[in-house]
């Protein structure tokens with residue numbers, strides 16, 4: 001795959017008219033630094049043994065690092081003035097923690113007038129973590145009250161954007177009707193994009209549909225991505241309508257894959273990172289004939305115990 005960074009440079013330098021930019025953020029996840037700081041040395045060692053880059057954090061409470069990182073991301077957006085900012089889920093660590101959600105909304109409120117903001121539900125936003133596998137009526141209702149709809153669509157120029165709650169897609173056990181209506185909603189919106197003659201159709205989720213291969217199956221893709229049984233009908237629809245790209249988060253590191261010409265981009269986090277790339281954001285350029293994107297680091301340095309890989 002060609003470098004997204006190089007192609008964005010080319011596109012920007014070509015001064016193509018008729019396009020727009022947006023900024024994708026993922027996993028600001030207010031509360032995660034404190035959670036990491038309280039992990040036992042044994043859990044940290046297990047994580048490292050699994051091949052993770054673990055940046056240790058001195059014992060802390062609250063969410064000062066998340067505030068620093070997310071504030072910088074919003075200030076960057078104000079400088080670059082994209083058409084919109086999308087936050088691809090895991091806004092908070094604890095779905096039922098009011099101070100975490102209020103801080104995320106307070107900082108997002110600093111976005112300049114004229115830049116739209118779109119929230120996407122992440123697993124932590126709807127109560128899905130190592131302790132609970134599926135969203136519930138209660139967790140979905142709380143998310144919708146705090147951040148608005150979790151399945152919706154919008155149009156920017158000649159591009160159709162569709163936002164889906166991927167935690168429902170990943171584990172619909174307690175909300176099977178939500179999964180059925182989500183699939184119907186996706187089909188209807190893809191059809192609407194086609195009827196409108198949109199140049200591009202782009203999806204925003206939190207959990208990537210797959211990690212490397214659209215047909216992959218097994219424990220890793222069932223937990224870090226969408227299990228094959230739910231992924232298949234979604235990919236069938238995206239192929240039928242020729243969707244261009246899916247932008248997600250969830251992995252806390254950048255990950256690039258593709259299904260034919262459709263890009264599957266999982267972006268690293270605004271918040272706590274586990275990959276080499278650290279914390280950052282993705283800028284996306286949409287022109288009539290292409291979509292280019294580039295990942296950039298944030299400058300804010302969280303209080304890690306040791307100098308980290310980034």
Ligand SMILES: [Fe+2]
Nearest residue numbers: 027029090250
């Ligand atoms: Fe996350």
